[in-house]
Amino acid sequence: MKGFFQLISSSRFYRLFSRFSPLPEEVLPVPDCLGRVPSGDKLTAEERLPPFSRSTMDGFAVRARDTFGCSESEPALLEIIGEINMGSAGTKFTLKTGQAVHIWTGGELPHKGDAVVMVEYSHLMDRQTVEIFRPVAPGENIIRAGEDFEKNSTILPEKRMLRPQDLGVLAGLGTTRLNVHRRPRVGIISTGDELIAPDQPLAPGKIRDINSTTLAALVTEAGGIPKCYGIIEDNLDKMLAVCEEALTKNDMLLLSGGSSVGRRDFTLQVLEGLKGSELLAHGVAIRPGKPTLLASKGNKAIFGLPGHVASAMVVFYLFVRPLMRLFSGLAPDHGLQNIQVRCGEQIPSVIGREEYVRISLARKPAAELPVATPVYGKSGLLHPLIAADGLLVIGRDVEGLDAGARAEVLLFP
């Protein structure tokens, strides 16, 4: 089997993820939950919001019927029985027919008050009397208690990555701690006798390790906790020992090294040599990214990534990131923004493999869709990575895309 892969499609690769489960939960203060995913049942409101009926305007709380039919020429005259200071109980007042209370935006409505007249449509005759020029309907300029969220109502859709506004709403509902899935811990191991760490002096035949730094940042960007184990020499026993140790402390391992066939075989030996591991995939029909390996050990995943960082990045976005999202409690997609573009030039491809072409985007003011132009470069160059904005997807059964054709781009985050 040396050097050959049993390619599976990317969709079959995704189906392998069904054997993995979200990580256990932990309890965190709500302000620390940005980007996390609540675990367990759907979140429901512990209290109602707003907790009382509130004014949404500065003006006068009234009984709406007392304003019916009033106008500029025939204002309604109401007796002011008081003022509701912010943060004080509005319900200490009870409106009788013909009465009003001065109220501020956010203030609690008095008993029997069912609408608020904006201050713009009122005129103070004296301290006890106000003229109202416009009728209000019941419910106008107020939010009634529980109108936003009733007690026990659902707050958020399931499998939601929490956004700032979600945390704000939870805070507003008095929820201060949340059960969320743990963030995935991802061990990163580089292999290759030709690699040296970025801070070491260069030597003949040696090249600096790029993948550890890139993969660690990709893990961070995707919400995980990276741990770099450095460059491990090409020695199976040493490598297996490091991997076994790393597996005790991480939910996922990313192995990457050179792109030579020998190196791929070495990674395969490592994946097969881990105690209790099961090899799940040995090659994917995508380009770049063909020599991708995946093994599992219980609920832990071990990826063998292509050696070149550009290919490793594609595999990270297509497969590693989705599995990290599954571990985090989300649907296992890549979570990248997916946009429609036009091809700026003809882009050739080959039948039988999905292709992910690095592109840069340009916008023309008049055009509906941005224009994607491939950022080509010899295999192995890093330059194109700096210039690229995302990956243009060419389907498995497509020979290429014509200039001007519509296509889909996965944007880098």
Next chain:
Amino acid sequence: MKGFFQLISSSRFYRLFSRFSPLPEEVLPVPDCLGRVPSGDKLTAEERLPPFSRSTMDGFAVRARDTFGCSESEPALLEIIGEINMGSAGTKFTLKTGQAVHIWTGGELPHKGDAVVMVEYSHLMDRQTVEIFRPVAPGENIIRAGEDFEKNSTILPEKRMLRPQDLGVLAGLGTTRLNVHRRPRVGIISTGDELIAPDQPLAPGKIRDINSTTLAALVTEAGGIPKCYGIIEDNLDKMLAVCEEALTKNDMLLLSGGSSVGRRDFTLQVLEGLKGSELLAHGVAIRPGKPTLLASKGNKAIFGLPGHVASAMVVFYLFVRPLMRLFSGLAPDHGLQNIQVRCGEQIPSVIGREEYVRISLARKPAAELPVATPVYGKSGLLHPLIAADGLLVIGRDVEGLDAGARAEVLLFP
């Protein structure tokens, strides 16, 4: 002036930012620089990449001319003078006419070697002899030393927020520490006697503070360091003291509270009362977000935000985030992904104010553009915030958008 604003346009508001400068730099290890912006001159390569001419394939390093004219029927016969192990010096070999060296992907080329024949186009006759079936051109299947980056060449465009691949390239070039702009520190202060902290028991007329939690998460999401000062009572001296103290420790303050006219006037008094402060803006012609205040004190900025969290979020994305980006060393834009959509229904607006309508997006497979549908809700409700994907922009001179019209949406991050 009580209660009235001198509205300026959003573009004039942005021009006020020209008085602010990026924050001082700090030195960080490269792996910690994700999302940071290099300070100072443009970054140049300290060494060349790759450091030596490398093979991009497994095969045989050759002198290209020795393969000219060869074919399946008339292979070139070359003498194998050795094998270049990964990470060892390839230049210990010098190819004479008719010689080849076994080489792996990433291996250093031997002296006089100028191309690599892929192993697929070779056949080992014996340990000393290889048949080559396809000619290679000089430079084929190799990357020459410095082809990716020459020494002293520019690595990254200026004002670049560093991405994972950028950090990888820096690591590959032996750059281990970077000067980057400091992250903005943002103090967050809520005001209002009606507010209580999310963990306090409810009381009549009281409502939980939503803005502190939301704004802190927005600051984190935008790469800043939030610091919440809690809920400060409606007392000018107390408030001024907290603000002065917070200004010594932060680059920016965000004040938010209720939406009543009284509260706005109070915030204005605070901004005007700070020692050495200058009021720069007092209202913006946008909706929501009209009652936005901006003051400066040296290179520090103090924002008075609208009271309702939905409006405060709009102002955060439109103005606070751009200024945070300027502080971080970036161009002062909002940094939100901007996409074209079609309006799912007619959306009314008013002439004279830019409008930012919360929308949810849906994609139809056949359509080029996603469809944006407004997520309406009474002023003051939080529900629509949970459902919204972004903000649809309606220009100042537009009365509204028809169903099916093309429009621009700023996506929430």
